[in-house]
Amino acid sequence: MSDVLAGGIDAFYPIVPDADWLARLVPLGVRTVQLRIKDAPSDDVRRQIAASLEVTKACGCQLVVNDFWREAIAEGADYIHLGQEDLAAADIGAIKAAGLRLGVSTHSEEELATALAVAPDYVALGPVYETKLKAMRWAPQGLSRIGEWKSRIGALPLIAIGGITPERADAVINAGAQSVAVITDFMTAPDPEARIGVWLQWAAQIRTKSAVF
Template sequence: MNALAQKFYPVVDDARWVNRLGAAGARFIQLRVKDLPEPELRAQVRAARDYAAKHDVCLVLNDFWQLALEEGVSYIHLGQEDLDTADMPAIRKGGLRVGISTHCHEELERALTFAPDYVALGPVWETRLKKMAFGPQGVEKLGEWKRLIGSMPLVAIGGITLQRAPLCLAAGADCVSAVSAFTQHADPEGQVKAWLAATSV
């Protein structure tokens, strides 16, 4: 499937979320896990991969490109710091698709040299989930980024709520990404349905 045909993109910290959100209708999900011993990390990746296959989800693994190659995950997301050490020839030879985070013009220029499959811009609004070196970029910058990258898909992330998602899409984003809107909500499955409705117009 064309992963970015779906216009919202949950980011989760446990493989079980891939099962829950995938069953509810999410089709493009990133697994972002940190600070786990290698055996537990690999177990998370394998479980997420299997849940993704069960629900026809395009799974994106954050950071760990070697594990993606070893465990059959076809998409990775890299931050700017990951680009310092990632073996891009090996990543491309292995057939991995790649998304890259950007926060400023210099980072965008660097990301584009790697011909990514999508570019992410954030934080669009202030976010408390992750300490950021960059302040809010604002909705207007999404339009600027889209003009610069052309047909390459653009993902908006950072402080995005159900109510803000349509603003990002209208400004030029092809997809909106969120963390707490799903994993910290009392009804995550209901949120998937609501985001499907809000982003399908």
């Protein structure tokens, strides 16, 4: 089994909508978290990134900032995650010159080629399963697609996203992903903190298996 901590990304990769959610969950033991803010002014984004970095650094957690690469550079973040539209508009040279590591979303062969052309530090694939978080123009990729992607990207960490639950997560890892990105499963849970606890127990087991193999 591949090292699930390759590139600083843990096996469990929750995505949160704001710094308040991040401050709730990271102290529980989360090792990687993505801050995905939508439709906010730049000064608010910078404030939330700064607050998130304070929490993640105190807790030994890796912060990944979604989309807002200028603000991520300004606040000294380590990771930026870009979707395909944001990738096309971003200054990749500036991102890399600032020392940020880069993750890129992919949904198709064409998008994978586009992602690999910028030499990312990890690749994300989704949706693996059907997801109701938002309307998707992509059909579920399935487990076989994970193996195909992993064979294409080699040693790069592969993040799987979309409809993943703790019951499905082992199969996703066994198919070739190093990490599972999760939103709906804990955000819609009656007790999000308890659900995060379930995921953290799962991730600890994955790290143990990785150490053995």
